[in-house]
Amino acid sequence: MSSDAPWWRGATVYHIYVRSFYDSNGDGQGDLPGVLAKLDYIKSLGVDAIWLSPVHPSPNRDWGYDVSDYKGVQPDYGTEADLKALVDAAHAKGLKVLLDEVLAHTSDEHAWFRDALAGGEKSDWYVWAPLKDDGTAPNNWLAVFGGPAWAYAPGRRLAYHHKFLKVQPKLNWRNPDAKAAALAVLDYWLGQGIDGFRLDVANAFLHDDRLRDNPVDPSRGGHRWSAAANFQLHYNDANLPENIALLDETRRVVDRHPDRFVFGEFSEEAERCGGFASPTEGLHAGYSFPLLIAHRMGPDFILKHFADLARYPDHWPCISFCNHDIPRTASRFGDGSPNSEKPVAKLMLALLLSLRGTILVYQGEELGLPEADLTREQLRDPVGDLYWPVHKGRDGCRTPIPWGPGENLGFSTGQPWLPVAPEHEGLTVAAQEADPDSTLAFSRALLAARQGSDALRLGDIVFRESPAPLLAFERSHGGERWLCQFNMSGEATAASSEGETVLATGEITEGRLGPYAARLSRL
The missing domain is CATH 2.60.40.1180 (Golgi alpha-mannosidase II)
Structure with a gap:
């Protein structure tokens, strides 16, 4: 194997949705000691690193993607000592640890926003604007989770911008102090031994400073599920070309610490995919939405995506087919019959692990898990609550990992925060460990081949x-x-x-x- 490339180039990163991975204490929620307990399993897959979903304190209105304290650990998951123990153990096994940092917005319970709401010294740390004379929103920006992307704060007689829920106010990266505070979060955790970051909605750090309306999407939302926000091209509330310089500055913070990696979630607009990372500008790497929103089997979506990336020949991509926001691959690309799920899962894993880029494997993908079919009453995701039944939310890919037979398929001795999926009963880790023809066995063989090949990793x-x-x-x-x-x-x-x-x-x-x-x- 070549040793001159940075470790992350061609690496495979295993994405852990902590709350659903493994519960160590019986409270029904996965936790950091649970990840530690399964570290041998993770190592046995042949991956290079783990990416943890947000681990910081949060009121959980969006399950950790609404951070209330960037320098702590969510009590549901454990303590800072638990995180350090996990990092140390992972390093001892040759695994890197990446954190999911949500720096485009905070929770409305974060101390920064409370100060801003009161008109304190951080009053300009968020994106504020006056309402129009008739009391309507400052512009036409729409929130991904429904309605105008503005919420009125009577105490300040202003509206604040939120790209998602109104409890997730947008941080103003145009304010030097706010930007410095956000970058300091990265510096802090790098100092604690973290190996890098996935940056949530990294394409949305900057907003148009003139607050101009977003243009209409000519497809009228036809390229994704029917949220009203998809009727717009998000060129002014996100995806600004000048965002590249900001991401470059972010990368320089990470580069001050040797051997680290930062990648981000980028544009949903295909023509801008690949434009926010390169060897010299922007982040180290990033992934975009075309591969994640594709729902029809065929060569076209792969060929088109790599043709889009070819506009940026120096770009090194992250490649992902599913994650905590996206329906599981085995169901999304299958023909609707249970008999297609295992063949499709294996096919898509073979494709994923053969492509050029840093590979992101979502927990359970190595098991070929299908999407769980939940009722509305079982959902915990605000997206599902808003858009049911056209879009059933993201909980179908977030149900607990099935580890073995018995109570809750080995995930927890308590009541799981989301129900264990009946569809997963025959796909437990224990069952697949005993089956040489299992998706798990095939995943390990694929990863071993990739690990042993310069062509597959770097070529x-x-x-x-x-x-x-x-x-x-x-x-x-x-x-x-x-x-x-x-x-x-x-x-x-x-x-x-x-x-x-x-x-x-x-x-x-x-x-x-x-x-x-x-x-x-x-x-």
């Missing part, structure tokens, strides 16, 4: 012209070459028989790939 990617539904590309580095082929359909298709098969899933015959089959061969 160039060149797509071959292939008729749909076949997706084919080569990965190469030095003298090493791989051919990666994927049948993105439920029908058999013609494929090349070149090279020596190293890994495969599904039915593979001479010159053909069966339904949802994949073949990785060394040339």
Whole structure:
């Protein structure tokens, strides 16, 4: 393996939604000691790092993405000592630890916002504007979670901007003191031994200082589920080109500490994907929404995304098919039948772990877990409550990890904060550990192949012209070459028989790939 590249380039990062990972004390909620207890399992997968969902204190109106204290640990998850113990143990096993930092906004219970609300010295740390003369919102910006992206504060006779819930006021990164305070959060945790960060909505740190309206999206929201905010192109409340310089400044804070990594969540606009990270500007890497919002199997969404990234040839991407906000891959790309979920899960894992970039694997993806089907009464997610039944929220991908047989499938001895999914009963870690044909076994084989290959981790990617539904590309580095082929359909298709098969899933015959089959061969 090459040693001259930074550790994160081509690495695989395992994304842990802490509240649903493993409960160590029976209170029904996953916690940091629970992650520590499962560290051997994580290491056995063959990943390089873990990314923890937000661990800071929060009133949990958006489950940790509304931070009330950046320098503490959420009591539900444990203590600062528990976090340090996890970091130390992970480092001893050769795993890096990344935190999820939410710096575009805070909770309305954060001390900074309470001071701003009272007109104190931090009064300009958030984005404020007067209402129009008729009492309506300052502009047409819409919140992702519904309604105008402004909330009126009678005490100040002004409205404050919130891109999500009204309890998540937008931090004003144009204020030098607010920006310095946000950057100091990163510096603090780097000093505690954290190896880097995923930055939530990093495309939305800056807003248009003239508060100009967002333009209309010509597709009228057709590219995503039908939130009203999707009827706009978010060019003025987020995605500003000048955001790159700000992200570059953020990266320099991280670079002051050797061997660290910062990546971010970027634009939902395809033409801007890849524009916020490079070797010389912006963050180290980032991921964008096209791969996450795709819902139809086929080569096109991969080909188009990499064509979009090609506009920024120096960009190093993060590649992700699902996360804590996105329906699980096995269900999203399946044909709707339970019989398709395992073949689709394996196919998409083979594709994910063959692509060029830093790979983000969401907990349970290695098990091929399908989306949980919850009732409205079971939901804890404000998105599901707002948009039911058109959009059932994000809890279907946030249910507890199934570890084994018995009570709550081994997740907790108490009442889980979200119900354990009946769909996951046959997919527990214990059951898959005993099955050499399991999705878990295939995941480990894929990760071992990636870990052992400079071409798969670091190499160039060149797509071959292939008729749909076949997706084919080569990965190469030095003298090493791989051919990666994927049948993105439920029908058999013609494929090349070149090279020596190293890994495969599904039915593979001479010159053909069966339904949802994949073949990785060394040339």
